[in-house]
Amino acid sequence: MTSRRPSISPSFNVVATYHSLLKHDRDLTMPIAAIESLILGLAQNSSTTVSETLDLVSKLTCELKSGVANPISLSAGTDLFQQYLLSNLQRARGDFETAREHLVQNSRLFVERAKAARETIAGVGRPFIRDGHTILTNGGSRVVGTLLKRAAESNDGRGSVRFRVIYVVSQSGEAEEKETIASLRGSGIEVAEIPPTAIAYCMDMVTSCFVGAEGVVENGGVVNRLGTYQMATLAKAAGKPFYVLSESHKFVRLYPLGQYDLGIEQKIVDFRTAKVEEKDGQKDEGVADLESGKVGKGCLPGDQVDYTPPKLISGIITEGGVLLPSAVSEELIKIWF
Amino acid sequence: MPSVMLAPTPGIATFLKHLKHNPVDASIENFVSLLKRRQIRSSRPCAIATTHLLLKVVATFRDRDVAKLVERIRSVGQQLIAAQPREMAVGNIVRRVLGLVREIAEDDADENPDSTSMGDSGYLPYSNLEPSGLPTHFSNFSPPKHGSALPQKSGLSQSDSNGGDDNSGQGAVAVEKQLDRRPPLLTSHTSYVASAMAPQVTSLFGLLSHPHTPSPTATPPLGTQSPVMKPGLTSRVLATIPDASAAKVDIKAEVLEGIRELLDELDQADDQIAAYALDHIHSNEIILTHTSSTTVQRFLLAAARKRKFTVIHAEAYPNDYLETHATIMQGRQKSAVGDDEDERWSPLTALGITVIMIPDSAVFAIMSRVNKVILSPHTVLANGGLVAAAGALTIAQAASVHKTPVIAVSGVYKLSPVYPFDTEELIEYGDAGRVAEFQDGEMVESIEVVNPLFDYVSADLVDLYITNLGGHAPSYLYRIVADHYRAEDVNL
Numbered sequence: 001m002t003s004r005r006p007s008i009s010p011s012f013n014v015v016a017t018y019h020s021l022l023k024h025d026r027d028l029t030m031p032i033a034a035i036e037s038l039i040l041g042l043a044q045n046s047s048t049t050v051s052e053t054l055d056l057v058s059k060l061t062c063e064l065k066s067g068v069a070n071p072i073s074l075s076a077g078t079d080l081f082q083q084y085l086l087s088n089l090q091r092a093r094g095d096f097e098t099a100r101e102h103l104v105q106n107s108r109l110f111v112e113r114a115k116a117a118r119e120t121i122a123g124v125g126r127p128f129i130r131d132g133h134t135i136l137t138n139g140g141s142r143v144v145g146t147l148l149k150r151a152a153e154s155n156d157g158r159g160s161v162r163f164r165v166i167y168v169v170s171q172s173g174e175a176e177e178k179e180t181i182a183s184l185r186g187s188g189i190e191v192a193e194i195p196p197t198a199i200a201y202c203m204d205m206v207t208s209c210f211v212g213a214e215g216v217v218e219n220g221g222v223v224n225r226l227g228t229y230q231m232a233t234l235a236k237a238a239g240k241p242f243y244v245l246s247e248s249h250k251f252v253r254l255y256p257l258g259q260y261d262l263g264i265e266q267k268i269v270d271f272r273t274a275k276v277e278e279k280d281g282q283k284d285e286g287v288a289d290l291e292s293g294k295v296g297k298g299c300l301p302g303d304q305v306d307y308t309p310p311k312l313i314s315g316i317i318t319e320g321g322v323l324l325p326s327a328v329s330e331e332l333i334k335i336w337f
Numbered sequence: 338m339p340s341v342m343l344a345p346t347p348g349i350a351t352f353l354k355h356l357k358h359n360p361v362d363a364s365i366e367n368f369v370s371l372l373k374r375r376q377i378r379s380s381r382p383c384a385i386a387t388t389h390l391l392l393k394v395v396a397t398f399r400d401r402d403v404a405k406l407v408e409r410i411r412s413v414g415q416q417l418i419a420a421q422p423r424e425m426a427v428g429n430i431v432r433r434v435l436g437l438v439r440e441i442a443e444d445d446a447d448e449n450p451d452s453t454s455m456g457d458s459g460y461l462p463y464s465n466l467e468p469s470g471l472p473t474h475f476s477n478f479s480p481p482k483h484g485s486a487l488p489q490k491s492g493l494s495q496s497d498s499n500g501g502d503d504n505s506g507q508g509a510v511a512v513e514k515q516l517d518r519r520p521p522l523l524t525s526h527t528s529y530v531a532s533a534m535a536p537q538v539t540s541l542f543g544l545l546s547h548p549h550t551p552s553p554t555a556t557p558p559l560g561t562q563s564p565v566m567k568p569g570l571t572s573r574v575l576a577t578i579p580d581a582s583a584a585k586v587d588i589k590a591e592v593l594e595g596i597r598e599l600l601d602e603l604d605q606a607d608d609q610i611a612a613y614a615l616d617h618i619h620s621n622e623i624i625l626t627h628t629s630s631t632t633v634q635r636f637l638l639a640a641a642r643k644r645k646f647t648v649i650h651a652e653a654y655p656n657d658y659l660e661t662h663a664t665i666m667q668g669r670q671k672s673a674v675g676d677d678e679d680e681r682w683s684p685l686t687a688l689g690i691t692v693i694m695i696p697d698s699a700v701f702a703i704m705s706r707v708n709k710v711i712l713s714p715h716t717v718l719a720n721g722g723l724v725a726a727a728g729a730l731t732i733a734q735a736a737s738v739h740k741t742p743v744i745a746v747s748g749v750y751k752l753s754p755v756y757p758f759d760t761e762e763l764i765e766y767g768d769a770g771r772v773a774e775f776q777d778g779e780m781v782e783s784i785e786v787v788n789p790l791f792d793y794v795s796a797d798l799v800d801l802y803i804t805n806l807g808g809h810a811p812s813y814l815y816r817i818v819a820d821h822y823r824a825e826d827v828n829l
Contacts, residue, residue, distance in 0.1 A: 081545065103545070110545060127758040127759075128758055321756070322720075324720060324721065324812055324815050325812075327816075
């Protein structure tokens with residue numbers, strides 16, 4: 001693995017770094033963790049020329065993408081990073097070294113900016129929530145949690161808003177969801193927890209739906225945890241607006257034509273018969289990879305994703321404002337041109 | 338016209354007269370009271386009145402400082418918008434003028450050698466970039482900053498889009514591009530298009546970019562900047578412009594020129610829209626429309642010169658039916674009241690077009706025979722939806738059941754960059770006495786009667802917008818918003 005690439009110091013394992021970053025900082029999103037891992041990789045390996053750096057970055061990126069089961073979200077970060085480097089280097093007036101130094105030294109800054117984006121989004125999305133509204137949300141999104149918490153607070157001059165929340169709680173019941181629910185309840189907001197099977201049942205009393213995103217794809221659709229597509233379809237059928245909250249660094253250059261076209265393998269639908277067959281360890285593997293050390297994030301039911309097409313989405317709330325799904329591709333084109 | 342004994346009905350004509358003879362502040366007061374009393378209503382008169390007013394405001398502005406001019410226009414704008422928030426055309430014009438001023442100021446800043454120096458605190462690069470340059474690039478492509486809490490209250494508001502966003506290796510490139518692209522203002526009032534299209538680094542890179550200088554204030558872009566940024570930005574730039582008073586006078590003259598172009602645009606909007614009529618109306622078609630809108634009538638008249646078709650006209654009872662009857666029967670005559678335009682146009686029937694007038698309740702019944710629906714909105718919103726006269730939603734929904742195309746015709750001045758967070762707020766309510774007469778004591782006592790004047794039609798019910806710039810899909814409107822308005826002006 002790493003021994004094939006002489007320019008990388010043998011001790012640097014980008015996949016392990018990525019996973020450990022995610023584990024240690026719960027507030028980090030996958031694209032940012034990817035960018036940080038790449039930066040750490042850059043820091044560890046001195047490269048003095050432009051092409052060496054670009055080469056290094058692309059090698060690290062490949063390694064990262066092949067080592068993680070669902071690389072969609074992190075590829076948003078790696079693509080952004082690569083394109084940024086390319087465009088920076090094209091324009092640099094001989095100052096490659098400073099650019100590199102800046103990147104290496106300021107990785108903390110990028111993380112802070114990314115986290116700050118969450119607050120900005122909460123500010124942008126706040127007017128959507130008004131008195132008497134009932135909000136339906138899928139769990140697991142930190143941005144949505146921030147939005148709801150800010151709306152519940154009464155210290156920003158607009159007064160608090162009296163609204164209710166219906167939280168769709170998955171079986172895996174992540175700690176983050178419980179924490180958000182607890183804090184909302186603590187602020188006096190009524191929160192109901194429902195299983196995913198009750199979404200259609202409760203849809204009539206819902207005013208609007210908010211979900212987060214793991215990745216926003218080129219046509220304005222969203223890749224998010226399994227169950228989002230279901231919620232979006234039901235919301236559309238009931239005529240309720242469905243909003244996606246996402247930082248702009250999650251825009252990924254992918255154009256899926258359907259659920260099964262995401263470029264990742266998820267064994268969500270696994271046919272079997274009563275006949276006993278031995279399939280060799282094929283349960284929920286990610287992209288085919290023979291590395292034994294791989295944890296295989298795709299295994300866990302909590303990490304499965306689905307794709308929500310843009311026609312079901314009423315608006316994408318980013319730190320730059322509310323975007324129509326049709327506006328996403330323009331943003332992506334600008335960094336790729 | 339009115340003799341000495343009869344005072345003219347207050348309206349746009351009286352306002353324009355008043356504007357000619359009175360100082361600016363008095364005119365502002367006059368306009369505000371006209372707006373509040375709804376003596377001036379509907380988008381076009383309001384837009385025209387606002388433009389004239391701003392023309393005078395700029396003309397009488399004595400100071401040399403462009404930043405102060407921006408402030409002055411903003412404060413006037415805030416007064417006007419507060420007077421009647423539902424007349425979005427007023428806000429649109431104010432924002433257009435502000436965008437115009439900013440663009441001229443930036444173009445001017447470019448020409449001066451000082452302004453290309455970027456040794457500064459990193460603010461300069463913002464201004465040197467194209468108008469929809471880095472700091473606000475991202476938000477320009479959104480139905481952006483709505484009229485709410487965001488940028489002022491949350492200290493982190495524009496941080497990510499703005500902060501440290503000047504991939505300043507760009508500075509020189511950006512300046513050059515800007516000089517190349519500086520559109521001669523005279524060619525088109527939609528000249529913002531060119532500058533907005535800059536494929537420069539976007540705020541997606543804002544996450545990673547760094548300011549040119551290592552100054553600690555510039556590096557962390559969080560929090561500190563946004564409220565200060567907007568006015569500070571221009572003034573800092575302009576502080577570097579040599580105080581040749583010739584430069585400043587130029588700016589004012591250019592702004593005035595730009596505002597006059599805006600007036601021209603308002604005048605010609607209907608004509609430009611009507612130019613597209615032949616593309617959309619074909620022989621023997623049955624077109625459904627409602628209300629007495631001038632834009633629609635001119636659109637149909639342009640097609641009627643060459644084609645024969647039928648128009649089914651819903652009368653829009655109770656708010657507009659008398660005008661609708663008059664429009665159908667007589668077209669527009671030179672009205673005694675002295676309307677904003679003195680032009681006359683003949684009714685469609687005079688050109689041999691069959692016009693069938695139907696009550697609003699018959700819309701659904703007749704919809705299966707209709708080929709196209711043409712609506713004229715009061716306001717077009719940034720998400721592609723529109724606010725139109727009451728009855729439009731019924732028509733649009735009936736059309737969607739029958740899969741009939743719905744076309745909305747409006748000038749770009751009706752397109753508002755403010756994102757409609759609550760569509761209920763956009764609906765104005767009128768005189769309930771038109772629905773159920775107050776003389777009907779029993780009715781009035783036991784029933785609550787409301788008379789909404791407008792309907793909100795969502796974007797998925799509209800198929801095409803025909804503006805003076807051509808036809809667009811509702812999903813494309815965000816681009817037009819970005820081309821005409823600056824994100825920093827959305828919150829006035």
